[in-house]
Amino acid sequence: xxxxxxxxxxxxxPGRSLRLSCTASGFTFGDYAMSWVRQAPGRGLEWVGxxxxxxxxxxxEYAASVKGRFTISRDDSKSIAYxxxxxxxxxxxxxxxxxxxxSGYVYGHYYYYMDVWGKGTTVTVSS
Amino acid sequence: QSVLTQPPxxxxxxxxxxxxxxxxxxxxxxxxxxxxYQQLPGTAPKLLIYRxxxxxxxxxxxxxxxxxxxxxxxxxxxxxxxxxxxxxxxxWDDSLSGPVFGGGTKLTVL
Numbered sequence: 176x177x178x179x180x181x182x183x184x185x186x187x188x189p190g191r192s193l194r195l196s197c198t199a200s201g202f203t204f205g206d207y208a209m210s211w212v213r214q215a216p217g218r219g220l221e222w223v224g225x226x227x228x229x230x231x232x233x234x235x236e237y238a239a240s241v242k243g244r245f246t247i248s249r250d251d252s253k254s255i256a257y258x259x260x261x262x263x264x265x266x267x268x269x270x271x272x273x274x275x276x277x278s279g280y281v282y283g284h285y286y287y288y289m290d291v292w293g294k295g296t297t298v299t300v301s302s
Numbered sequence: 303q304s305v306l307t308q309p310p311x312x313x314x315x316x317x318x319x320x321x322x323x324x325x326x327x328x329x330x331x332x333x334x335x336x337x338x339y340q341q342l343p344g345t346a347p348k349l350l351i352y353r354x355x356x357x358x359x360x361x362x363x364x365x366x367x368x369x370x371x372x373x374x375x376x377x378x379x380x381x382x383x384x385x386x387x388x389x390x391x392x393x394w395d396d397s398l399s400g401p402v403f404g405g406g407t408k409l410t411v412l
Contacts, residue, residue: 219406220390238400272346286353287394287401288337292346
């Protein structure tokens with residue numbers, strides 16, 4: 176069974192750092208890009224960023240709201256993706272979901288989407 | 303303010319057909335595939351429709367997606383109580399160079 180399990184969430188003060196982990200199982204982790212999506216309390220979904228698989232460079236991309244503060248990395252030997260969050264703000268309070276991220280080209284168009292989601296981990300930024 | 307516009311709420315009675323709209327622009331829906339996610343209360347989102355109108359295995363054929371120009375729709379036929387959830391549309395935005403979501407539509411089964 177394909178599964179993603181997030182961990183590392185908790186209560187953190189503004190300006191501090193936190194690292195989230197996403198442990199994957201049930202598929203060949205190294206073959207896939209991975210992404211993070213967050214959901215603030217009572218709000219909708221917001222893409223945070225993704226990291227390409229190593230065959231495609233293993234490079235990350237970020238939403239403007241977190242660029243320069245958040246870093247996504249991966250350890251294919253452990254099937255884990257990480258979200259390093261620095262200079263946290265109260266508005267970063269959210270449930271953070273790890274997702275598998277599919278991309279490709281079919282019928283003349285590129286596609287990019289999240290097909291498998293973890294259950295999420297809660298990050299609360301408050302003094 | 304979400305890049306994609308969805309009605310905040312929708313409702314229907316059991317057995318009815320309901321549609322949820324998602325409006326965008328030429329830089330997102332107009333030039334990319336659309337995806338739909340279902341989020342049941344207290345759970346993580348789940349992929350419902352991919353590449354405009356494709357259903358992952360296990361998703362009932364009561365759910366269907368369509369796209370026309372810069373808008374897309376999710377239709378649910380034979381509405382059931384377990385369909386009560388939040389529904390989100392998503393696509394890639396060429397201007398923002400990243401995925402974007404709609405604000406979500408809360409579906410209530412009366």
